[in-house]
Amino acid sequence: MYLKTFILTLGLLGATATAQASCVDDKITVTGAFGRAVFTVDVADDNQERAQGLMNVPDMALLSGMLFVYDAPQRATFWMRNTLIGLDMLFAAPDGMILKIHPDAIPHDETVIDGGDGVQYVLEINAGLAARLGIDAGDSLHHPAILSGTDKSCE
Numbered sequence: 001m002y003l004k005t006f007i008l009t010l011g012l013l014g015a016t017a018t019a020q021a022s023c024v025d026d027k028i029t030v031t032g033a034f035g036r037a038v039f040t041v042d043v044a045d046d047n048q049e050r051a052q053g054l055m056n057v058p059d060m061a062l063l064s065g066m067l068f069v070y071d072a073p074q075r076a077t078f079w080m081r082n083t084l085i086g087l088d089m090l091f092a093a094p095d096g097m098i099l100k101i102h103p104d105a106i107p108h109d110e111t112v113i114d115g116g117d118g119v120q121y122v123l124e125i126n127a128g129l130a131a132r133l134g135i136d137a138g139d140s141l142h143h144p145a146i147l148s149g150t151d152k153s154c155e
Contacts, residue, residue, distance in 0.1 A: 024144070025043060025143075025144055025145075026040055026041060026042070026043075027039070027040060027041065027143070028041050028065070028067055028123060028141055028142065028143040029141070029142040029143070030090075030098075030123070030133075030135055030139055030140070030141055030142075031139060031140050031142065032098075032134070032135060032136060032138065032139025032140065033134070033136070033139070034133055034134030034135060034136070034139070035134075037063070037133050037135070038063065039063050039064060039065045039123070039125060040061070040063060040064045040065075041064065041065045041066055041067045041123070041143075042065075042066050042067070043066075043067050043069060043145065044066055044067070044068045044069065045068075045069040045145065050068050050070075053066060053068070053078075053083070053124070054066050054083055054085065054087065054124060055081070055082040055083050055084075056082055056083075056084065057083075057084060057085060058084055058085070059084075059085060060085055060126055062126060062129070064125075064126075065123055065124050065125040065126075066123070066124045067121060067122070067123050067124075067141075067143060067145070068121065068122040068123075068124070069120070069121055069145045070119070070120050070121070072120065073093065073094050073117070073118045073119060073120045074117070074118075074119060074120070075114070075115070075116065075117045075119065076091055076114075076115040076116070076119035076122055077112050077113065077114050077115065078102075078105070078112075078113045078115070078122070079109065079110050079111065079112055079113060080105050080106060080107055080108055080109040080110070080111075080113075081108065081110050082108070083105075083107055083108065084107055084108075085107060085126065085127070086104055086105060086106060086107055086126070086127030086128070087104075087105045087124045087125065087126065087127055088101060088102070088103050088104065088105070088124070088125050088126070088127055088128065088129055088130040088131075089101070089102040089105060089113060089115065089122055089123075089124055090122065090123040090124075090125070090130065090135065090141070091115030091116065091119045091121075091122050092119065092120065092121040092122070092123065092141050092146075093118055093119070093120060093121075094118075094120045094121075094146075095140075095146075096121065096140045096141040096142060096143075096146040097138065097139075097140055097141075098135070098136070098137050098138060098139045098140065098141065099115070099116060099118065099119060099137060100115055100116055100137055101130050101135065101136070101137060102115065103127070103128070103130060103131060104127045104128060105127065121141060121143075121145070121146060123141060
């Protein structure tokens, strides 16, 4: 019995390691009814990086963005002070499900953008891109920082 449990545990650990090996920190995949889109991202996972965000960035490649990672679900609010490029903000739950999309955030606008409660991840991409690709609430983000529950892949 102990040997069977040990072998099962090793198998599960190996499967998890293999799935995580296929993920890379600078890529995030968005999946949904529209299909699949892969973005190259910078990850902001501490207070200083999240406060800086994409401020003073003059431009961003088409399929690039920034992933904000919080330690726990919370109310997430943003503004566009010192942000030079328009953005779409995708607010996601702990399991990576997109809860809300704020499209076309206006550069330099200091109006508070409220993503709501229960947000643990925010993906910022170029303005208008979510609509052009067909990304919608209910779609999913896949990234090593988001791996949880039964979803153990970045695909």
